[in-house]
Amino acid sequence: MQDSQPVRRALIGVSDKRGLLELATGLHAAGVEIVSTGGTARVIADAGVPVTPVEEVTGFPESLDGRVKTLHPRVHAGLLADQHNPEHVSQLAQLGILPFDLLVVNLYPFSQTVDSGASAQECVEQIDIGGPAMVRAAAKNHGSVAVVVRPERYDWVLDRVRQGGFSLAERRELAVAAFRHTASYDVAVATWLGAEFAEPDDAGFAEWLGASWQRDQVLRYGENPHQRAALYVGHRVSGLAGADQLHGKEMSYNNYVDSDAAWRAAHDHTEPCVAIIKHANPCGIAVSRAPEPEAIAEAHRKAHACDPVSAFGGVIAANREITVAAAEQIADIFTEVIIAPSYADGAVDVLARKKNVRVLRADSPERGGFEQRAISGGLLVQESDIIDAEGDDPAKWTLAVGAPADAETLADLAFVWRSCRAVKSNAILLAKDGATVGAGMGQVNRVDAARLAVSRAGDRAAGSVAASDAFFPFPDGLQVLLDAGVRAVVQPGGSVRDAEVTAAAEAAGITLYLTGTRHFAH
Numbered sequence: 003m004q005d006s007q008p009v010r011r012a013l014i015g016v017s018d019k020r021g022l023l024e025l026a027t028g029l030h031a032a033g034v035e036i037v038s039t040g041g042t043a044r045v046i047a048d049a050g051v052p053v054t055p056v057e058e059v060t061g062f063p064e065s066l067d068g069r070v071k072t073l074h075p076r077v078h079a080g081l082l083a084d085q086h087n088p089e090h091v092s093q094l095a096q097l098g099i100l101p102f103d104l105l106v107v108n109l110y111p112f113s114q115t116v117d118s119g120a121s122a123q124e125c126v127e128q129i130d131i132g133g134p135a136m137v138r139a140a141a142k143n144h145g146s147v148a149v150v151v152r153p154e155r156y157d158w159v160l161d162r163v164r165q166g167g168f169s170l171a172e173r174r175e176l177a178v179a180a181f182r183h184t185a186s187y188d189v190a191v192a193t194w195l196g197a198e199f200a201e202p203d204d205a206g207f208a209e210w211l212g213a214s215w216q217r218d219q220v221l222r223y224g225e226n227p228h229q230r231a232a233l234y235v236g237h238r239v240s241g242l243a244g245a246d247q248l249h250g251k252e253m254s255y256n257n258y259v260d261s262d263a264a265w266r267a268a269h270d271h272t273e274p275c276v277a278i279i280k281h282a283n284p285c286g287i288a289v290s291r292a293p294e295p296e297a298i299a300e301a302h303r304k305a306h307a308c309d310p311v312s313a314f315g316g317v318i319a320a321n322r323e324i325t326v327a328a329a330e331q332i333a334d335i336f337t338e339v340i341i342a343p344s345y346a347d348g349a350v351d352v353l354a355r356k357k358n359v360r361v362l363r364a365d366s367p368e369r370g371g372f373e374q375r376a377i378s379g380g381l382l383v384q385e386s387d388i389i390d391a392e393g394d395d396p397a398k399w400t401l402a403v404g405a406p407a408d409a410e411t412l413a414d415l416a417f418v419w420r421s422c423r424a425v426k427s428n429a430i431l432l433a434k435d436g437a438t439v440g441a442g443m444g445q446v447n448r449v450d451a452a453r454l455a456v457s458r459a460g461d462r463a464a465g466s467v468a469a470s471d472a473f474f475p476f477p478d479g480l481q482v483l484l485d486a487g488v489r490a491v492v493q494p495g496g497s498v499r500d501a502e503v504t505a506a507a508e509a510a511g512i513t514l515y516l517t518g519t520r521h522f523a524h
């Protein structure tokens with residue numbers, strides 16, 4: 003290549019020794035002199051490949067348990083000298099320092115050590131100092147030096163070396179990757195240290211938030227075709243972002259949004275559950291008390307029956323394995339995405355009869371932690387809403403009025419309460435026999451949410467149970483449910499007009515429970 007620069011001398015210091023021998027052997031065969039740090043040099047030398055220990059370059063022993071190996075002017079001058087600047091070249095000659103053309107480094111495994119549950123002292127020892135210093139030096143000096151931080155690139159590196167070296171464009175690309183690597187590394191260190199040494203007045207929120215995301219996919223478009231979009235993943239890829247796609251077209255932006263809502267809704271239940279989502283709202287959620295493995299097919303039938311019209315083109319999530327029977331049922335319905343923890347033998351083949359349906363296998367979503375939402379000029383951070391708060395346990399509910407619910411009714415109330423938080427606020431949800439029958443979502447007042455839920459339930463409203471994601475500010479919303487024949491209601495309570503709301507429930511002779519916990523979802 004036109005502006006390629008030959009590689010005559012390489013410095014290698016790697017924690018991850020994968021591919022090291024092949025790299026060193028190939029570099030040596032290509033006539034490259036290799037200089038290496040302690041452990042790396044030993045592996046290379048043991049294989050019979052000539053290597054110069056870095057101490058021979060620095061004239062200084064590796065010391066302080068490896069805290070000082072390469073932090074020396076003879077190393078850094080060799081990495082930082084601009085080989086196209088005659089002044090630098092002559093200074094190096096006067097100092098008796100040879101320049102490096104290639105640096106291969108990967109850093110101490112800091113994040114892996116933290117994730118392994120190691121002690122704080124062990125984690126601190128795994129903060130690499132000399133490695134990032136060299137990587138940054140070589141990346142700054144990409145005009146003269148190529149820097150490689152990932153073993154996955156060694157084959158390509160050898161190819162370039164054999165072909166006469168790296169072009170400027172390639173050295174620039176490597177420099178970008180190198181600075182991203184050290185930046186992500188520092189974010190991980192700063193985040194962990196901040197949490198370890200947090201001041202008591204931090205109120206649980208770090209004073210500084212670092213982020214490091216890797217682009218995973220460029221999506222066809224965003225929420226609308228005129229918006230561009232991409233998916234980024236963190237260093238530990240999990241949940242929906244880490245799902246395996248077993249079949250179908252590529253995921254779209256809206257598929258991800260709806261799948262995320264469906265995945266969470268299905269996992270809000272411990273019983274076998276299916277959630278069908280469109281535009282991030284449920285068109286049906288159901289649980290089954292049938293013995294497994296029949297349960298998931300039954301849960302799907304019940305969820306689909308809630309609103310078959312809306313389920314067309316929806317996203318289906320199950321919290322249990324998709325059986326062949328469930329797959330046969332689902333395959334008949336036009337569905338955008340199916341997501342489950344696993345698929346029985348043959349189930350994916352059944353679903354794959356439809357060319358486009360996306361079939362995903364994913365790990366359960368992580369519970370707890372924090373979630374972020376961008377606003378104009380800022381970032382909101384909150385604890386994730388979990389459905390295991392005290393008020394989510396029916397045993398802790400307060401009976402405001404009416405007869406205590408029998409076991410079956412209480413199970414339905416618990417189901418509708420757990421399902422209600424999957425509905426965008428203001429939310430009213432009606433259910434019967436472990437299945438939703440009518441949802442009123444995203445309304446700007448609770449009366450309209452109740453009207454919508456009742457109208458979508460139709461005849462099924464009579465005898466159903468209902469949940470409201472937040473308190474009824476007036477009796478009017480509840481009255482809509484009572485007029486439709488709802489027989490038991492669960493809501494947080496806490497309105498200044500609770501007494502009027504309770505009086506309306508009493509007048510209708512229904513059972514009303516208060517949770518004391520609210521589950522808004524905007």
Ligand SMILES: NC(=O)c1ncn([C@@H]2O[C@H](COP(=O)(O)O)[C@@H](O)[C@H]2O)c1NC=O
Nearest residue numbers: 017039041042069071072073110131132133
């Ligand atoms: N202290 C130093 O001068 C230093 N220079 C390089 N390292 C790291 O030491 C590791 C390689 O060491 P070894 O070859 O001994 O296994 C690499 O991960 C490299 O990033 C250093 N270690 C930590 O800072």
